[in-house]
Amino acid sequence: MIFQKGRGFLEENNEILNKMKELFITVRYKYIKQNNDGNGYQTFNQYEKERHKPLHDGFLKSHLMRENTYGIFCRKNLTKFVTFDVDVPDKTEAKRVVLALYESLSNLGIPTDKIYTSWSGTKGYHVDIYFSKEIPYKYMEKLYDEAVKSTLNLLGGNIEGQIEKRPSPTQGLKLPLSINFKNKNQVDNICWYVDVQENFMPIRSLDFILTIEPIDAQVISDIINDLPDIEIDQSLSKEKLLEENRVNVDFSNFDLSKENLNTLEKLYNEGLKKSGTRNASLCKLAIYFNTLKVQKSECYLLLKDWMDNQNPILYKTPIKTCYQEINRIVDLVYKKNVILFKGKTEISISRSEMLTIYQYPKKLHNIITVLLIHSKRFEDKDNKFYMTYEQISRASRCAVRTAMSQIKELEKNGIIKVTRGRILGTHENYPNTYELNMNWLKSDREIMVNVSAETLESYLDIRIYLIKEIFSYIELSNIKEILIKAKEQQAITLQ
Numbered sequence: 001m002i003f004q005k006g007r008g009f010l011e012e013n014n015e016i017l018n019k020m021k022e023l024f025i026t027v028r029y030k031y032i033k034q035n036n037d038g039n040g041y042q043t044f045n046q047y048e049k050e051r052h053k054p055l056h057d058g059f060l061k062s063h064l065m066r067e068n069t070y071g072i073f074c075r076k077n078l079t080k081f082v083t084f085d086v087d088v089p090d091k092t093e094a095k096r097v098v099l100a101l102y103e104s105l106s107n108l109g110i111p112t113d114k115i116y117t118s119w120s121g122t123k124g125y126h127v128d129i130y131f132s133k134e135i136p137y138k139y140m141e142k143l144y145d146e147a148v149k150s151t152l153n154l155l156g157g158n159i160e161g162q163i164e165k166r167p168s169p170t171q172g173l174k175l176p177l178s179i180n181f182k183n184k185n186q187v188d189n190i191c192w193y194v195d196v197q198e199n200f201m202p203i204r205s206l207d208f209i210l211t212i213e214p215i216d217a218q219v220i221s222d223i224i225n226d227l228p229d230i231e232i233d234q235s236l237s238k239e240k241l242l243e244e245n246r247v248n249v250d251f252s253n254f255d256l257s258k259e260n261l262n263t264l265e266k267l268y269n270e271g272l273k274k275s276g277t278r279n280a281s282l283c284k285l286a287i288y289f290n291t292l293k294v295q296k297s298e299c300y301l302l303l304k305d306w307m308d309n310q311n312p313i314l315y316k317t318p319i320k321t322c323y324q325e326i327n328r329i330v331d332l333v334y335k336k337n338v339i340l341f342k343g344k345t346e347i348s349i350s351r352s353e354m355l356t357i358y359q360y361p362k363k364l365h366n367i368i369t370v371l372l373i374h375s376k377r378f379e380d381k382d383n384k385f386y387m388t389y390e391q392i393s394r395a396s397r398c399a400v401r402t403a404m405s406q407i408k409e410l411e412k413n414g415i416i417k418v419t420r421g422r423i424l425g426t427h428e429n430y431p432n433t434y435e436l437n438m439n440w441l442k443s444d445r446e447i448m449v450n451v452s453a454e455t456l457e458s459y460l461d462i463r464i465y466l467i468k469e470i471f472s473y474i475e476l477s478n479i480k481e482i483l484i485k486a487k488e489q490q491a492i493t494l495q
Helices: 007-011 014-024 057-064 091-107 137-154 206-211 217-225 234-246 261-270 278-291 296-308 319-336 351-357 362-378 389-396 400-412 456-470 473-477 479-494
Strands: 030-034 041-045 070-072 078-087 116-119 125-136 162-166 346-350 416-419 433-436 448-452
Touching (some): 014 057, 014 078, 014 206, 057 070, 078 091, 091 125, 125 137, 137 162, 137 217, 261 278, 278 296, 296 319, 346 351, 346 362, 351 456, 362 400, 362 433, 362 456, 389 456, 400 416, 473 479
Antiparallel strands (some): 030 070, 346 448, 416 433
16 A cells, blocks of 8 residues: 555545554553754653643544654553664664574574564664564563574674664654654655565565564463573562472373363363262363463463362362462463363375365465465364464464465355354453365276375475375376366266
């Protein structure tokens, strides 16, 4: 979308405004505004001066319309993003620092498609990671410190400038997508997001912000928790360690051989049936929710709510103690990442199944193959299987937003059936349940190929292997004719 002047543009496109609020805004009573001559900023605080207005949506619209330029603060103890403010005067050096920062963050476990960079408007770049929910400020600081330390190591110990930590409760951060009035060069004074992989080319579109996807807050918290020497309350840390040692469950030997997603869903819905099963049931349910990728914080709440609804005749432990045990069980399950099953690793795929994929648009071949392989590994007795967008993204080697878009297209065209389920008592959803609903064709001659599928990342390599094993070069060159014959045969069979 080409930028258009006129306030009516944003009045009709509130998505952009709402996205900016979702990503950045937590504090409205305090903000900064750049002087239009570019000479410094003013700080506004409605609690210090009555005439100061809060940061309302009208101000943000004027920012996006490049009439004024605003910046924000965060809460004292919480933040919903981190910005590495690469304040390096030389543009070539700034790019080098940003690339090193990307590598450092990637090494810490943060996917590069969850890292976003914008031009500051004068010198340097803002490298951002957005969180799905606010996290403790001290956690963000730990991530910042570790990433900057690693970046400096990669760059030989120093840089010609600095990497500043933002946001801050006391130092304002200029928002992207507006003008930096300090730069009088109208060619490059707009703070566009940039494509780091394409030599930092500006993405000259307000719409780009709509494609930004925050990283799951629990994922980023887990990454930060795994960093060395995290600064947390040591007394709390010791107490949690003692609690962990008191949990009398070895999950590696925990018997789940007779359980599946359906049986555990039934356990959650129907509750305890006999005494002496409370502890084992809580363990199984914690594993169930971790398998479904339910956030750890939500798992605590779900299990405590479930416990409240159980018949007290069936257990003797005081409810307060039950809550404490739930905390310990969930902590262990999520720390050890105990899941219900790893799926089949040896599967078979036929020539007919591969031929069926070719009848659909080429751009969808990868994702359909991914879903087919995953269904072979994980489908239940009703031919349904769970898969998260993150898993689809990894298996298809595409951005999460691309995976979501393609799933919607497959669903719209009836190629798959999608079941979406809300987790009771929360605003969260279970991962989607899928069922392949393809127009299955029968090949002129059948071939079955056995493959080993142990990881999501192997799915597309398997696809290439299957194509080579199942179709000759000549057949691939004439795949349309093979499809036509298969459809003709299908029509005769259905008559």
